[in-house]
Amino acid sequence: MAIYDTFKTRTAQALPKLTPTEIKRIQRFGTLVAFRDGQCLFDAGLTSFGMYVVMQGAIRISRHDGLGNTSVIAEHGPGEFAGEISQLSGAPTLVNGHAVGDVEALVLTTESLRALLIAEAELGERIVRAFILRRVEQIDNKDGGLVLVATPGHARMHSLQGWLSSNGLPHRVLDPRSDEQARALCERYQPETQDWPLAVCPNGDVKKNPSIVDLGRCLGTLPELSPDQVWDVIVVGAGPAGLATAVYAASEGLTVLVLETRAYGGQAAASARIENYLGFPTGISGGALAGRAFVQSQKFGVKMAIPAPAGRLLCGAYPLQVEMCGSLTRLQARSVVLSCGARYRRPSLANLKQFEGKGVYYWASPLEAGLCATEEVILVGGGNSAGQAAVYLAGHAAKVHILIRKDSLASTMSSYLIDRIAATPNIALHTESEIVALEGCAEEGLQQVRVRHHRSGGEADYDICRVFLFIGADPNTGWLSDCGVQVDDKGFILTGYDLPGAAQAERAALETSIPGVFAIGDVRANSTKRVAAAVGEGAAVVSQIHGFLASQR
Template sequence: MLHEPSDNAAFPRLTEEELACLEDIGTVRRFSDGEQLFDLGEMDYSFFAVKSGAVRILDHSHGEPREVALHEANSFAGDVDLLTGRPAVISAVAKGDCETIEVTACRIRRMLGEIPTLSDKLLDAFQLRRARLESSGFLGIRLAGSSHSKETMHLQEFFYKNKVPHTLFDTDTDAGQKLLREWDVTEKDTPVLGCGKRVVCKPSLADVAECLGICRDIPDELYDVLIVGAGPAGLAAAVYGASEGLQTLVVDRMGPGGQAGQSSRIENYMGFPSGLTGADLANRGYLQALKFGAQFTAPVSVASIVQDDSGVHVVSFCTGQKVRTRTVLIATGASYQRLPLDACERFEGMGVYYSATSVEARLCRESTAVVVGGGNSAGQAAMFLSQHAADVRLLLRGNDLRKGMSSYLADRIEKQSNIEVMCHTELCEMAGDKHLERVEIRNNQTEEREMLDCPSAFIFVGAKPHTEWLPDSVALDDRGFVMTGPMIHHHEKLPEGRTPCELETTSPGVFACGDVRSGTTKRCAFAVGDGALAITCVHQYLQ
């Protein structure tokens, strides 16, 4: 059972005043014993506050339904999917005769931004309940595939970024083979997804997003700002934009979090003294933006941007959909670059990774993990992996660990007994059959080489901005980052007589923030500040 009597935060009681408030915006409904309030997989299901009687919450992920919570008088049913609009992962049925207050999903989302005291209580409970459910043995989406498959890893990354509860059944294990037989499929059909009552073979991200209710049709309306990218900068812009009344739409090719969302632990972000994962930080920002009315859709990428005669930007997506928006904010960030090795691309997702989360960490259990890079992301990855791998080799091209890494992190790495910092060392060869098995490293001072048995290499070097989709009217620097503000005052692409604001590009009404912007500091807190500043620039343009 998720519900412990003392767990007041996850299962708080509603006061009579709060019940009265909900009754003002909802409808009183009565249910008889065993009658269903909402079903597994139901989209946009309603919120129910219990006036009398009780409501059972059932988990169906193991086949037979099991009761995971019981909501009695003055309590309520619901979790984060009421806010995200995704299908219900559980069901609710009446236990005995009960009387409830039903509030539609659309109305409850509006209420969360209108009544702060009740909003805080519900949001805290929704998040804690989901965490309790995931730690209770809940399987969520069942995924059958090889842990060494690039396609399987790609799906897991999508689930991780979008906070989709899931369980991988590795087809190299008996449990994985049993699930394949249960679904009457073979390894040639993998990866295979069990989504609610559907089984989908070799799904694309678009298939998965549709199945999960993540990607939806975008309303045909004029937006104030379209934010492309949902990393820290894009999420911060979404929170500030939506909270200040701007009609805000956010799209991302994968899901909330960006590069920071793949960080195993961020400890120098203000307000979180004990630290938190990048995924947790991103999820908080995502829910906060939803609370204020921002709209999200993923996986979506931009195909083109055209400004019409009225100054409105018409943006076409890879899905074929088009939106009209008064401004566009580029927040697509940057990603780590592939090493210049022939085998690097071949082993991506099969031993070569560009993030270190719980998804990748289990693949290097009790083995050697190699981390390439000298920045904070590499340091955080090394610390996290040291809790799973037998030993970690951190490779630096130079000899100064603190040159690109925060001092507190460098200190911890030096004290961690199973992390070896190897200065003047580069990864020069990769080898393996179906997945990475060995790497060769080289000392760039002595030319000494060493072959390591290593199933996992984590790459955190270079920064390649995601700007290939931008129109020619947006000026880029010589490394491909977006130029803005003072650096474009005399640029040939800037329309004559126009003075851009600090984060505006050479294309009027198009702005950039975060890691994708030229000259920025590549830190999470800086990106958040940049996102907030971008909304100030949007306001100035709209006025």
């Protein structure tokens, strides 16, 4: 086996070698297939498969993008296997595979690969770990996957890159002013002002000014969904609560579809470090926790659709129906779990939308942190998410100014975060303060922020180009009106004992006013707004789903 320079830094766990005994155990899940020297086994962006286990010869794995760039990653020899995270979901592979010499390989479909992972727990653990490490290598190398073409600072680039990064999708960005391939692409397609940016899919398709739906289609995160299939459970929202439901329900044999608007992990995935989640004494980032849960869901056969916002819930007949936003497609389910969380709250500033993605942000990921290196930034909010973001940004920015309306953080933030903020020299807390104006231009983005101090009534201008808003969220429940799901005066969904009248006695603890429709996590009235609580509700609701489905039978 030849391992090339780009892969030398990875551990042997990324390229494990199976023993003859292990291969024998795998044989009942696969089919032995022969390939001739040089034959293509799979194409980036086109081919979906489960796993190839090499019995004879070798499979050369190469990065490949839609511009035709190719570089060798590794060669899998006898006893090794080809595959990565894409194979668990049935999405097209992001690499090329060619036979080196005459090759014999055990070929596993996506379904048989999942069956192997469940039946052979110890062996499955090694395979999944290798898949994860290979995807990490793809992301770190940025030499394959999707290609975005635009000049630096283009208004739409931040949202597209943010979506790709949040979903763990390899990509790179080319500047047509300095890159020959990008320049040649522009000369061929002659993009107008409204056509930027360009996106080159792994299969070579070029999209002009793509939406994230376009990117989801070309990368396989948004599969075709049949209106004829009846799912046991449709989960709306892939935050911690929704992911927990998906994992537990699928592991117990239910068919599960998850619909997510933006990225798995929800708002929790934007947390730089969660330190009070049980079992992680040194803390874990929200992105890492969400990524592990996502892989776990794929292992158990959960169908995930991203981006796939739900537009309407229809409960006039059974099975229940979820109508997709922007389309007439109606998906059928025996039960529906609402874990749709909340929408980011926006302050009432006249030109706020103009600067979203160009100076105003609602989360603090490595992408945003890289933009504010050596700069001073403003962060608005006094909750735990705001505290975690402030501490994280302080490691990148020259100074972080925290603005809150109250006179202290004591009533809204955990004490360990308050202590950490106080001990961080480049964080400044401004109490009883708020932003009253944003200044800048469409081309350059945000350039100045005006802040008012309520007690003194004075205002001050800050030459700051990055503002992070963590001022809470409103429940994402407006799309439920056609179904009649009861909500409280703030829009949060009522369940179980919180329901009025006779409905209270007739419903399970997490069931809404509509039979078979459940609500969990932040969108549920009186829920505890913590990741651990959301995961607990996601697990608990599965037993209630079983009870409901049994009553229907």
